Amino acid sequence: MKSGTSTTIEETLDPDDWKEMASFAHKVVDGAVEHIRNVRNRPVWQDMPDEVRQSYKVPFPNDPQPLEKIYRDLDENLFPYPMGNINPKFWMWYMGAGSFTGALGDFLAAIEGSNLGGGNNAAALMDNQVVNWLKGMLGFPETASGTLVSGGTIANTIGLTIARNVMSGIDIRTDGVAAIPQPLCYYASDQVHSCHQKALEQIGLGNKALRKVPSDSSFCMDIDALKRRIAKRVVARLVS
Numbered sequence: 001m002k003s004g005t006s007t008t009i010e011e012t013l014d015p016d017d018w019k020e021m022a023s024f025a026h027k028v029v030d031g032a033v034e035h036i037r038n039v040r041n042r043p044v045w046q047d048m049p050d051e052v053r054q055s056y057k058v059p060f061p062n063d064p065q066p067l068e069k070i071y072r073d074l075d076e077n078l079f080p081y082p083m084g085n086i087n088p089k090f091w092m093w094y095m096g097a098g099s100f101t102g103a104l105g106d107f108l109a110a111i112e113g114s115n116l117g118g119g120n121n122a123a124a125l126m127d128n129q130v131v132n133w134l135k136g137m138l139g140f141p142e143t144a145s146g147t148l149v150s151g152g153t154i155a156n157t158i159g160l161t162i163a164r165n166v167m168s169g170i171d172i173r174t175d176g177v178a179a180i181p182q183p184l185c186y187y188a189s190d191q192v193h194s195c196h197q198k199a200l201e202q203i204g205l206g207n208k209a210l211r212k213v214p215s216d217s218s219f220c221m222d223i224d225a226l227k228r229r230i231a232k233r234v235v236a237r238l239v240s
Ligand SMILES: Cc1ncc(COP(=O)(O)O)c(C=O)c1O
Pocket: 150, 151, 152, 153, 154, 193, 195
């Protein structure tokens, strides 16, 4: 470099060759279509040979890896060994399966890339609209708010946190859980998912706050038992 001149190196996440990238992307989509189309013809699950397991113990690659190689690795070492839940013959557990259109939606959401924390953008309006649709389906008032989250654990954690904040009788966001005047508890059926217990541990109320009420032969909460539990607690409070 001559003295007095400077060179700027432009950094970019763009591919070197868009045409090549487009043809690679077509290959990935074609592979994905075949993967879903043929799901019924594959075993629901198969054990991984040792060399496949070993492929997940290689050192961190410090250098960039060619996309073709990464795709080949996925094709050989990942896609043939799924949990199995997208296979129609999977009966082990109730896990759902995605759909091809849902996967396209995920792809397009990643391509669009807006941060939905707010802002003046169409994706935020769409997010809001979906929340409003869900409110309507569940009979919530228009004034209700909502947010889309990644799954059951976080949804329940947020729900239990809101209940805690509203029912604590204090400004808990300012004063913290130590200022709650009397222990809070939540009633749930004995079929409740473990994420509720974890949520109560996380939000500082302790898992003793989860009171499990027996369920009947249809696995529904025994409402009379719930009423008795609540009444007993109210009486205990009054006499203490
Ligand atoms: C009834 C119920 N609630 C909550 C969860 C937790 O959901 P996620 O895995 O999406 O956090 C599950 C998942 O196993 C569940 O079955």
